[in-house]
Amino acid sequence: MTKQMVTGIIGAGRIGKLHVQNIHRIPHMKIKAVSDISASCLQDWAASHHIEYITADYRDLLLDPDIDAVFICSPTNTHTQIIREAAEAKKHIFCEKPISFSPDETKEALAAVRKHGVKLQVGFNRRFDPHFRKIKTIVSNGEIGTPHLLKITSRDPEPANVDYVRTSGGFFIDMSIHDFDMARYIMASEVTEVYAKGAALVNPSFAELGDIDTAVITLTFANGAMGVIDNSRQAVYGYDQRVEVFGTKGSAAADNSRPTTVEVSTADVVMKDKPHFFFPERYKEAYVEEILQFAEAIQTNRETACTGDDGFQAERIARAAQQSLALGMPVTIEHTEKIVF
Amino acid sequence: MTKQMVTGIIGAGRIGKLHVQNIHRIPHMKIKAVSDISASCLQDWAASHHIEYITADYRDLLLDPDIDAVFICSPTNTHTQIIREAAEAKKHIFCEKPISFSPDETKEALAAVRKHGVKLQVGFNRRFDPHFRKIKTIVSNGEIGTPHLLKITSRDPEPANVDYVRTSGGFFIDMSIHDFDMARYIMASEVTEVYAKGAALVNPSFAELGDIDTAVITLTFANGAMGVIDNSRQAVYGYDQRVEVFGTKGSAAADNSRPTTVEVSTADVVMKDKPHFFFPERYKEAYVEEILQFAEAIQTNRETACTGDDGFQAERIARAAQQSLALGMPVTIEHTEKIVF
Amino acid sequence: MTKQMVTGIIGAGRIGKLHVQNIHRIPHMKIKAVSDISASCLQDWAASHHIEYITADYRDLLLDPDIDAVFICSPTNTHTQIIREAAEAKKHIFCEKPISFSPDETKEALAAVRKHGVKLQVGFNRRFDPHFRKIKTIVSNGEIGTPHLLKITSRDPEPANVDYVRTSGGFFIDMSIHDFDMARYIMASEVTEVYAKGAALVNPSFAELGDIDTAVITLTFANGAMGVIDNSRQAVYGYDQRVEVFGTKGSAAADNSRPTTVEVSTADVVMKDKPHFFFPERYKEAYVEEILQFAEAIQTNRETACTGDDGFQAERIARAAQQSLALGMPVTIEHTEKIVF
Amino acid sequence: MTKQMVTGIIGAGRIGKLHVQNIHRIPHMKIKAVSDISASCLQDWAASHHIEYITADYRDLLLDPDIDAVFICSPTNTHTQIIREAAEAKKHIFCEKPISFSPDETKEALAAVRKHGVKLQVGFNRRFDPHFRKIKTIVSNGEIGTPHLLKITSRDPEPANVDYVRTSGGFFIDMSIHDFDMARYIMASEVTEVYAKGAALVNPSFAELGDIDTAVITLTFANGAMGVIDNSRQAVYGYDQRVEVFGTKGSAAADNSRPTTVEVSTADVVMKDKPHFFFPERYKEAYVEEILQFAEAIQTNRETACTGDDGFQAERIARAAQQSLALGMPVTIEHTEKIVF
Incomplete structure (x- = not known):
């Protein structure tokens, strides 16, 4: 044992x-x-x-x-x-x-x-989601060739309350940061430029706090590829979590997962399950897997699956997005010096 | 606690x-x-x-x-x-x-x-599958009206070995019995007639044992509805487990579940995951749920979710299917006396 | 020209x-x-x-x-x-x-x-449907190996009126005959045995005419494969037309086609289009294609795509189904003599 | 007549x-x-x-x-x-x-x-596609509430040849212009700002012509919503044409249409049809419908379904996108004066 x-x-x-x-x-x-x-x-x-x-x-x-x-x-x-x-x-x-x-x-x-x-591991749980891991593997194996475009949709089912948002550090560092990490994880390339558009379309109270709840973020990668993230604090149909990569040999896309495959057809409608409600359901397996891998990294004395540098780089992108939103212009991220922790 | x-x-x-x-x-x-x-x-x-x-x-x-x-x-x-x-x-x-x-x-x-x-609970694990439970709920709630047709597809990914089959009691009691239980569970009505066609199409060795590996079984229910089960010992693409109920107000169908939602599109093909390989993957949650409900039935002194009578009735259908196959004719199952255990 | x-x-x-x-x-x-x-x-x-x-x-x-x-x-x-x-x-x-x-x-x-x-061509329009033609091609090419099981679902959106039914010749010759032809077309093998269960579950008036509106029909083919057809006069969600073939190397399944691919997700439901309403929409292309091929057969002096023998054989299966329903037993169809027209 | x-x-x-x-x-x-x-x-x-x-x-x-x-x-x-x-x-x-x-x-x-x-009608054929028309209707009816995000994917199956590209007017006016029109059509709101990223990732020859073949374009609408278009000259799996709108009450998404619904499952793969190859197949119905509506506008003396102003506005967005790409900054489009033709 x-x-x-x-x-x-x-x-x-x-x-x-x-x-x-x-x-x-x-x-x-x-x-x-x-x-x-x-x-x-x-x-x-x-x-x-x-x-x-x-x-x-x-x-x-x-x-x-x-x-x-x-x-x-x-x-x-x-x-x-x-x-x-x-x-x-x-x-x-x-x-x-x-x-x-x-x-x-x-x-x-x-x-x-x-x-x-x-050892330190950052809680970017989505890296451990089986759907997104498969996308990662397909891209790494070259099955879709050289990646040209990355698309990430990440929408919460309901907005966090205003008190939470007040101390959250802002939309990009609180919410989009998961997508920034996903972008780096999937593309295996650093983000060199960010252009962020955003607005408080769901709840005007967020605007009063100087924050937003809806965003479209364009990313440029060091390898020449481009990416786009769309975020919302409120997708009334559930937690909307999708990733798509498009390259020279094809595309790979992970759709939302749903509680069951049941489809009901009536005189009015053909319906299927809504996506899982929120992160505890959607990333149920991923939350276990990230802990298992953390333990394994310690026991085998290996680098964690999501290092301090991963956390740091995602934060830099979030900060650049904030600047871009404030300036109304794209913001460059330098990667001249490799920071080793 | x-x-x-x-x-x-x-x-x-x-x-x-x-x-x-x-x-x-x-x-x-x-x-x-x-x-x-x-x-x-x-x-x-x-x-x-x-x-x-x-x-x-x-x-x-x-x-x-x-x-x-x-x-x-x-x-x-x-x-x-x-x-x-x-x-x-x-x-x-x-x-x-x-x-x-x-x-x-x-x-x-x-x-x-x-x-x-x-207390006694029979291990008909599929009753605890979230997909099929949802079908059961939809039917029970009357969402598809009065059921007229039931369709069950149940195909194993690879045949059991000949030694196993020799002592299995035969195809119907070993394999189709799960579907007979599913039929009773979903329709909430007893099976009154069975007509079974079958052959050893996958592996002729099964014929030498007097057994089959492929079957189409027609069921008639006490409530007047009809059903059909198709079985195979070998679906090379994985464990094929589907249920569909059709009624006066519509239909409800549970498709196979798959490890991920990833879809890959290339110059050659658009492909998605195969179904889960076999029962440990497909019914992973169901196996836990059946134990939880067994424990709960004991603790709350309630009837189990899958009683001895449920086991007995499914066996009677299996036996009728065997007779039907041997006779080449439909076989009637009497339900004149209620057996209470 | x-x-x-x-x-x-x-x-x-x-x-x-x-x-x-x-x-x-x-x-x-x-x-x-x-x-x-x-x-x-x-x-x-x-x-x-x-x-x-x-x-x-x-x-x-x-x-x-x-x-x-x-x-x-x-x-x-x-x-x-x-x-x-x-x-x-x-x-x-x-x-x-x-x-x-x-x-x-x-x-x-x-x-x-x-x-x-x-030249004579029989109006089995479904042979010309692009979905089912693809199934036919896949089976013919051996892509799914030797066929073991055939499943056909064919359900009308609403029952024909009683007057029509009175002179229709009965459920099997009027409605299921399309499926009998599809079975022969896809499997490229004659039907040697039929077992039909049926009842008037949709409209009791049909029972008064000695007819039915719902059926499950088991077929045995000369090549050893088995098939099952399920029919209903009333699928309230639209025209339900599906074919699936299962064989030693896999399966091929044609789902219903729908007017659009649009999926709408709301707080209540995720919904997609119902199937096409009925045959003029579902088989729109097939009706044109069958005429084009009829014209081509005449102009090039070739056998039609759906011959008199095809019509005759489907009628024999329909008649056997009627007998089976009346007798409550499977009925054999002899193919000892080849009838050449 | x-x-x-x-x-x-x-x-x-x-x-x-x-x-x-x-x-x-x-x-x-x-x-x-x-x-x-x-x-x-x-x-x-x-x-x-x-x-x-x-x-x-x-x-x-x-x-x-x-x-x-x-x-x-x-x-x-x-x-x-x-x-x-x-x-x-x-x-x-x-x-x-x-x-x-x-x-x-x-x-x-x-x-x-x-x-x-x-009368003048511009050939924006995609407005007449049944999938996108349904999206338009759903948005117009308020079924997804107030739109917040629009996503358009539009990728050609293979690049136009270099000679064609040389006289095409450039990527945005030649290819993306369809998407700019779709954006205005679906959102019923003018585009007020454009930010375009692009590169010649598919074919370096396009760069020599000063052109691109891959782009991500962020749009801001007068109504406050945001949108993103992703384009490529080469999707090796076929013509990739998708539209998604997300709003306060939900989302509506049109997926690619495919020649058939057939799904084939084998030991290696579960596969379905690739999208239609290119515009003649994908927009077959739309090309007929746009002509029918043009004729009807003339016969009933009504405004055409796609007016000169629609053509003009889409061209303005294309020009703004070109400027944005050249400047590396977002470009504003003024709508102070209404141009009436």
């Missing part, structure tokens, strides 16, 4: 709780403790999920010698501080996206990770 | 091992012991699957007071004997299909189950 | 009028005259469709030396008489299905056709 | 010949004459297509009092001259796209059309 990996969860919000459930399904991983600033309100949840120890102070987890790795699921503005401390405590790190709202802070945190020789 | 249900697994062949894996994924269920006549060869498997106790004698499980329920996954010809003993030992019973090769033996075993007041 | 072929239309009911429209679209074909017993009521229709001559007596067409070919679209009980006279008048013959209600009468009419050396 | 409309065809290249075939299929339209500078080489074609009169001088058609309308299918650089003369000769005009390479010339020609009170 493989030795069990002992983990601690920092932050028991929506995504932290999701990771807890998934780790429970993996026989060779164990949750020793959870920290959350609202720990006192989480006693029932902890009990019903077989969590033996819950604390308000994440440092309790960093001090626990049994814990091999921590999952940082706390608010983004706490990430880099925790990363630095966790690295120093020699804990491996799974960090939710984005690492931070500032590329400089991200760099500093990643330097600490490097210094202490721990 | 719900009290854990303690189980024992009788028979660690292909299906027994599958149940072991699935029970491991359910937090409120536990496997205490496994029995298999080849226990001595299964030490490594047991160790790697966290099985603490493995024995060659299933009676060790029946004698263990900790065990609440047993999963009977041994060869069909041992089922009724074990059912009777397990019932007497007050163990709840999950029994793989078919219960036996003889309706009379099945009745006798079910009488023991009834006498001792234990 | 190819010489124009001059035609006369006998019977201007629904199907006769459809042929008139289609012949008008073919530059190298011309309609010289139309006959119909209700000619006096059809003056306006004739004028608006550029028909110069309309008569109550089909013999006027047979006597016209300009006319090369006649389309027999009158009621079925008039077909064989007209065929015999047309053959004697040396007119080529396109005859709607079925040729007659009696295999003996059909044989006699076909003998006249043969004696006078004219 | 409706009076026949008499037409003359100016230019018998690929598209002129296509219109000839389609007009032949319309009973109430007639072709009296065809002009082409290579008339002497077209005698055989004319004979085989029942063209009675063919001339090298289009003015022969303008002088013929029988001719009601002309189809201008000559090279683009001849369009405005012919339009002016045809308008003066009181002929109704069907003009292929684009009207000209210069918005100023286009305006001048349209002024002549207006002055002489003749």
Whole structure:
């Protein structure tokens, strides 16, 4: 039997709780403790999920010698501080996206990770989705030739609430960042230019916050290909997640997945299932797979499937998109120096 | 926290091992012991699957007071004997299909189950498939009106080997029995007549055993509807599992599910994924769900989702199909007396 | 320029009028005259469709030396008489299905056709549908290996009225006959046994006429394969026309065609077009193609794409299906003697 | 019977010949004459297509009092001259796209059309495609609410040859112009800003001509919505023509249409038909429908379905796209003054 990996969860919000459930399904991983600033309100949840120890102070987890790795699921503005401390405590790190709202802070945190020789994986869960992985494989194998065009559709089923959006860092760093990572992942080429159009078409309140909820983003890649991402905070029919790559030998497209294949035909309509409602359903398998691969990277001492640099580059694209939107012009991203973490 | 249900697994062949894996994924269920006549060869498997106790004698499980329920996954010809003993030992019973090769033996075993007041669920896993459950719901809700026609396609990706087939009880009781149960489940009406055509078209060796590998079976239901099942032991493109119901207000059809939604278009072809290869992939969720519902039926003292009578009736249809094939004529199934277990 | 072929239309009911429209679209074909017993009521229709001559007596067409070919679209009980006279008048013959209600009468009419050396094509329009032709080609090319199973679904959108049904010759000869022809066409093998189940589930009035409106028909082919046809007079979602062939190397399936590919996703439903409403829409291209091939067969002196024997054999299967339904047993069709027309 | 409309065809290249075939299929339209500078080489074609009169001088058609309308299918650089003369000769005009390479010339020609009170329809055939018309209807009916995003994919199966491209006016005015018109048609809102990225990825020869073959074009609409078009001169799998609109109440998407619905499943692959090869197949019905509607606009004295202004506006967007590509920046299109023709 493989030795069990002992983990601690920092932050028991929506995504932290999701990771807890998934780790429970993996026989060779164990949750020793959870920290959350609202720990006192989480006693029932902890009990019903077989969590033996819950604390308000994440440092309790960093001090626990049994814990091999921590999952940082706390608010983004706490990430880099925790990363630095966790690295120093020699804990491996799974960090939710984005690492931070500032590329400089991200760099500093990643330097600490490097210094202490721990593993860090960023929570770009979509890389582990079987549909998109197949697209990646097809492109990598050259089955569609040299890629010319990439199209990503990513639309949430319903807008986050205004309070969430206020501290989200903005549309591109909060939402489109997944697509920026997907673009780099699929194309295996860096983004060199971004042009972003956006508006608050779903909810005018977002405009009052200086934010948007709908966007069309054009990307140029170092390899000469072009890409386009379309985003919306509100697709009333469900979570719309599609990727298409077009190249010299053909195209590969991943459509939405749906709960069932059932088609009903009546006098009025022929209907099929709506897409999965949101990310917990759509990326159910991907959330387990990213944890399994994180554990494997640690156990085999390999690079993680989604490195600190991956997190950093996606943040740079998000920042360029913000600038482009503000300027009304395309923005260039330099890749002169290779940043190694 | 719900009290854990303690189980024992009788028979660690292909299906027994599958149940072991699935029970491991359910937090409120536990496997205490496994029995298999080849226990001595299964030490490594047991160790790697966290099985603490493995024995060659299933009676060790029946004698263990900790065990609440047993999963009977041994060869069909041992089922009724074990059912009777397990019932007497007050163990709840999950029994793989078919219960036996003889309706009379099945009745006798079910009488023991009834006498001792234990729960019994038959392993008709397809009832728990989300696609087919949705069909069932649509039909039950009257969304397609009164059903007139039922169509089931059920084709294996590759034939079982000749040794397996020799002791399988024959094509209808081994393979079509799943479809007979699906027919009763979806239509909520008993089958009153069966006409079966069949031949050994895939492998002539099956004909030498007096068996077939391809069939078209016409069913008539008590409610006046008609149905047709087509079966093959070898669909080279994968496990072909479809259900369609047609009624006065429309139709509902479940297509095959596939690993991904990816579609690749090249100069030669537009292609998509083949169906899932076989039952472990296709019915992955269903195998977990059937165990969850079995546990729930015990905990809430409700009838199981797939009762002994369901097993008995499907066996009667299988036997009628065999007679029909032999006679070259339709065979009637009487439902004059309600058998209550 | 190819010489124009001059035609006369006998019977201007629904199907006769459809042929008139289609012949008008073919530059190298011309309609010289139309006959119909209700000619006096059809003056306006004739004028608006550029028909110069309309008569109550089909013999006027047979006597016209300009006319090369006649389309027999009158009621079925008039077909064989007209065929015999047309053959004697040396007119080529396109005859709607079925040729007659009696295999003996059909044989006699076909003998006249043969004696006078004219061409005869039966109006099994579905042979000319691009979807089913592709299935035929795939099977012929051996792309799916040796066929084992054939499945045909053929459901009308709404029942014919009771008056029509009264003189239709019965469900099998009126409706299923298209499927019997499709079965022979696709499988390239004769049907040797038929087992038909049927009932009046849509409209009890049909039962009063001794007829049915819903059927499941099992076929056995001379090559050992099996087939099943399901029919209904009323699919409320439209004309349901599907064919699937399954063999040693795979399967080929033609789904329904629909007016557009548009898919609409809303908060309530994901919907697509219903199938085409009925045969004029579904088989729009096929109706033109069958006429083009009829003309070509005449001009190049080749066998027609759907011969008198094809009509005769389909009628034999229909009659066997009627017998099977009446007897409640499978009925054998002998193919000892090859009938050559 | 409706009076026949008499037409003359100016230019018998690929598209002129296509219109000839389609007009032949319309009973109430007639072709009296065809002009082409290579008339002497077209005698055989004319004979085989029942063209009675063919001339090298289009003015022969303008002088013929029988001719009601002309189809201008000559090279683009001849369009405005012919339009002016045809308008003066009181002929109704069907003009292929684009009207000209210069918005100023286009305006001048349209002024002549207006002055002489003749009808003009531009050959944006895709407006008449049943799939895209359904999208238009759904959007117009408000079924998907307020539109936020428009996505158009338009990829040719194979690049035009270099000689053609040299005189084509450039990628945007030659190819993307169809998509610019589709954008205005579907959204019923003018384009106010264009940002175009493009490159010669398929064939470097195009770069030598200062042209491109692949593009991603972002559009902003007067109503606040955003759109994106992706174009390629070479989709090796066939003509890729898709439109999707996303709004507050849902989305509507038209997929590619394919010759048949047949799906073949083998041990290697599950495959379906490639999209139709190119525009003659894909827009077969649309080409007939645009002519029918042109004739109807004349006969009922209504505005054509695709006016001179529609042609002019699409050309303005194409020009803006060219400027954007050259500048590397978005370009604004003013709509302060309404140009009425």
